[in-house]
Amino acid sequence: MTKAEREKEKIEGLLREVRAYLPSPGKIFESYTFLAPDALWTGKMYGQPFVAVAEDRWDNSGNGWFLAVLYLDGVFIADLKKRTAVNYCASCFSYFMKIMDLYETALTNTPIPESTRDNEGYRRCKEAEEVLRKQVTEIDPTALSNDSYFWSTRIEEFGAGM
Numbered sequence: 001m002t003k004a005e006r007e008k009e010k011i012e013g014l015l016r017e018v019r020a021y022l023p024s025p026g027k028i029f030e031s032y033t034f035l036a037p038d039a040l041w042t043g044k045m046y047g048q049p050f051v052a053v054a055e056d057r058w059d060n061s062g063n064g065w066f067l068a069v070l071y072l073d074g075v076f077i078a079d080l081k082k083r084t085a086v087n088y089c090a091s092c093f094s095y096f097m098k099i100m101d102l103y104e105t106a107l108t109n110t111p112i113p114e115s116t117r118d119n120e121g122y123r124r125c126k127e128a129e130e131v132l133r134k135q136v137t138e139i140d141p142t143a144l145s146n147d148s149y150f151w152s153t154r155i156e157e158f159g160a161g162m
Contacts, residue, residue, distance in 0.1 A: 007049060010048075010049050010071050011042050011049045011051070014042075014049060014050070014051045014069060014071055015040060015042070015051055017069070017092070017093060017094070018040065018051050018053055018069055018093050019037050019040075020094070021093050021094045021097045022034065022035075022037060022040075022053065023097070025037070025039070029054065029100055029104070030056075031056040031065075032054035032055065032056050032065070032066075032067055033054060033055055033056070034053060034054045035052065035053060035054060035055065040052060040053060043083060045068060045070060045078065045083055045084065045085060046070070046073075046085070048070055048071040048072050048073070049070075049071045050068040050069060050070045050071065050078075051068070051069045052066045052067065052068055052078075053066075053067045053068075053069055053093065054066060054067040055067075055080070057080065061081075062080055062081045063080060063081055064080040064081075065077050065078065065079065065080060065086070066078050066080050067089070067096075068085065069092075069093045070085075073085075074088065074089065074090055074091040074092055074096075074142070075088075075089040075090045075091075075092070075093055075095075075096040076088055076089060077089060077150055087148070087149065087150045088142075088143075088146070088149045088150065089143065089149070089150040089151060090140050090142070090143045090151070091140050091142045091143070092140075095139050095140040095143065098139050098140075099136050099139055099140065099143060099151055102132060102135050102136065102139075103132065103151075103154065103155070103158070106128050106131075106132050106158065107158065109128075110124055110125055110128040110158075111124070112125070112161055112162075113125065113161040121161060122160075122161050125158065125159050125160065125161045126159050126160075128158070128159070129155055129156070129158055129159025130159075132155050132158070132159075133155055136151060136155065
């Protein structure tokens with residue numbers, strides 16, 4: 001098998017994995033819009049193939065972010081223009097989607113504090129954060145293994161009532 005054939009096989013495998021867990025086209029998570037299966041695009045980052053699954057395009061200049069599923073390293077937030085990873089999300093796309101579903105459910109089920117003096121609201125957020133952290137760790141311990149990772153910061157902000 002040639003190098004080109006191996007690369008093509010890797011990309012096809014990644015596309016199959018991603019398509020199995022891809023939400024409905026146009027689903028928005030935070031500022032990211034998930035792509036349709038036929039709109040997924042691929043490239044190379046750090047010497048390995050990736051599939052772009054969602055985008056946050058800022059303007060026509062090509063600036064913004066995208067969710068990249070790398071062949072060996074998992075899911076990352078990446079710079080659209082530079083095609084470089086800027087933040088780690090999860091070890092694989094299926095885990096990212098499971099965590100995203102848990103996070104969205106927690107956001108829906110936990111009302112934000114009504115004011116800065118709403119101690120009960122902040123307590124509920126903190127409790128929900130603790131449950132969410134436990135659930136995420138059971139799915140993918142790497143997702144929260146660094147305080148600056150994507151899910152670590154989202155869940156911390158959620159727990160603080162933001």
